[in-house]
Amino acid sequence: MRPTKAAGSDGFPTIFSSMSLELYNVTNIVVILKIDQPTNLSNFRPISLCTVLYKIISKTTANRFQKVS
DSSP: OTTTBBTTTSSSBBBHHSSSGGGSSOOOEEESEEEEEEEESGGGGEEEEEOOOHHHHHHHHHHHHHHHO
């Protein structure tokens, strides 16, 4: 099948279905200090650093679901 012909079962053409989107769905977990001299894990605050494309897609999806309910 040519890559831009008929859509697959997921509705996307073959060229798109074979692309790996794992690079765009990456989140790094980082801890930052709550106080200057930490003594245990409760003195750290975890934050997640998502990629920009992931944030745009999740924000758009969330906004569309708000209109439904």
